[in-house]
Amino acid sequence: MVGACEAQLAYDYYKISCPHVENTVRNAVLGVVFTDPTAPAAFLRLLFHDCQVQGCDASILLGNSEMASGMNFGIRKLQTIHHIKYKLEAECPGQVSCADIIALAAKVSVALSGGPNIQIPLGRKDSTISSLQAADLNIPPPNITVDALLDIFTSKGLNLEESVAIMGAHTLGGGHYKHCGQVIRLAA
Known part of the structure; x- marks a missing residue:
């Protein structure tokens, strides 16, 4: 049986509501990579640390709870995710989750680093809670x-x-x- 969160994911999730989401993320990440060649690793690590705690829900961006965990020492590029969210809000207000932006930034990072251009389903929802204890326990x-x-x-x-x-x-x-x-x- 497919879980409720999984049922929401689709490869064409933003086809109507925000058709240029992947290009917007790609262009923003590409701009960052030009000035910081370590950015792809940072985006990939950000995705892993976000997903490891409560699932891929952008809870790592909420306040300082998860980020206060020693397991998240050195996590970077949070401001870039916020910047991409700001750009997407101007283009498609209220449509794209931060969780999907983190996932897309990691996807683009893999491709820019010479890896495959992975197709990922989208439609993740952002969390409203973040937990230091969960980060300490799960990362x-x-x-x-x-x-x-x-x-x-x-x-x-x-x-x-x-x-x-x-x-x-x-x-x-x-x-x-x-x-x-x-x-x-x-x-x-």
């Missing part, structure tokens, strides 16, 4: 084992292939380490 810590991470993903309904894809997505972006007291930037 995997950075030192988690692969087996424990697979257990978390399978409990969310992902199969092995999907779980491995999510873990592999962490290779998108960059990192840094100190060598002889100097910070060296690495790009994946």
Whole structure:
């Protein structure tokens, strides 16, 4: 049986109400990527952290509850999502959820990084609640084992292939380490 939230999702959800939503998001993300090449990784991480807590509902954008969690340390590009929402409100007032904007920004980021142009269903609804405790409890810590991470993903309904894809997505972006007291930037 399909759940109530899943039944609302459709590939052509905004076909009538906001037909240019994907182009608007793509153009905004592209502009950010030109000035910040680490942005695609930030958008992908933002989506993961949002979806991991209460589902893909943009609760991460609400106040400081989830963002106060140490598990969300380093989450970026929230202002870009707000900026895209502002642009879409001018184009299609009251139509596009922040949850879909986050998902589309991640989708565009994958494609801009050389990955596939994934088709995703849209129609997510924005949450009205955010929880620090839920973020602390549901976002995997950075030192988690692969087996424990697979257990978390399978409990969310992902199969092995999907779980491995999510873990592999962490290779998108960059990192840094100190060598002889100097910070060296690495790009994946």
